[in-house]
Amino acid sequence: MLRELSRVVLANRTLDEVLADVTRIAATGIPGAEATSITLLRNDKGFTAAYNGEMALAADELQYEKGYGPCMDAGRGGVLLRIDDMRTETRWPDYVANVQASTGVLSSLSVPLPYQGSSIGALNNYSTKPAAFATPESLAAGLEVAEVVAVVVANADAHWQLGEQARNMRIAMDSRAVIEQAKGVLMAQRHVDAEQAFEILREASQRYNRKLRDIAQGIVDGTQQR
Template sequence: MTATLGALHERLAGVVLVGRELPEVLTEIVQISRGVMPGADATSITLIRDDRAFTAAYDGQIAMDADELQYERGYGPCLDAGRAGELFVVHDMATEQRWPDYAVHAAERGVGSSLSVPLPFQGATIGALNNYAFRSHAFGDADVALGEEVAAFVAIAVGNAEAAARASDDVLNMRRAMASRGVIEQAKGILMERYKITAEQAFTLLTHASQRHNVKLRDVAEELTTTGVLAGA
């Protein structure tokens, strides 16, 4: 078990998080997870956004099929793990009673057992790591320990991607703000020269035009710098 955990940590440490799209990162992680977890024949990651669940990555078609069965019904071990933050093991899908309708259809597709591990993120749960096996009773304590390690790393990857997205949005918003400020300053200069007024008076003219026509201040300024026309003047 210690050797397997060590191998898992070594492989996860080699996953590059920066400069890659999240689906690509998560696909690599599920491939690693499936490779080191003794009981798993297929692995997937379910993410939940605004109460909508979707499979962000998978390795093995049966994982996607089993995930979709749960999404169609609105319940199942992976959804309940993702929503409640609890770990669920289905030892024998053929006799499972907690999600009977799902279990029947999953067993028909060849799922014998499953392990669903919640993804913890900043005190909440954002989804689940789902592991499926063709045989029953495939998942034991060693699989649970490995699954929890992988789930923690998935949460780090998702958090890193969200932080990068926020940073990108911040940069974009800053650039937009700088562009808006630039065109407004240019428009003020035009009005100051045209009417021999102060910067404050020029800004007042722009804001009044914006309010009268219910148009953004930047758009009023851009029209003036482009056409020389001040709206309403």
């Protein structure tokens, strides 16, 4: 399982795509898990970044509605939280009553995702059987996977951000090139300098309530069609 996790490709993929692979692998590798999800925390609010099994998503979303629960608290507090039987659990009374009735979940294991001395969320595992995660093997596998997931999340997030920055840079460069072309057309047609040409573009953008790049593209296209 850990070897398979280490082979997950990060480059040129979104964080959602990477985490979908991770949850699928984790769901088959943690003893007792029938459904698995990854909760990430942003501004103290949780969201399910990926899941394997509808039961996991439904159980997560019940916790987000309440603002608390084992996956939320594991992520916030950086502690492992295990529920052996929802029917006798007393720590989250509203949640355990609802999750049992609506999803059939009877036991769960939420493992914090450690990153640079803090927690960025939790790896959540659910089962319709009581005490599904009470074995040492389940706990050990959950901890091992959570460490790998934390690294994958951090790396994938970094790759995605770098990719977004590169894409945004390309878009900006393309826009700049079109604007420069349009300025050149205006300078030749109206015998104005570069600053005056840009002012013409800016005024047209405001007058017609259109993006500067779109105005510039229209001028360039009109020249090419002649």
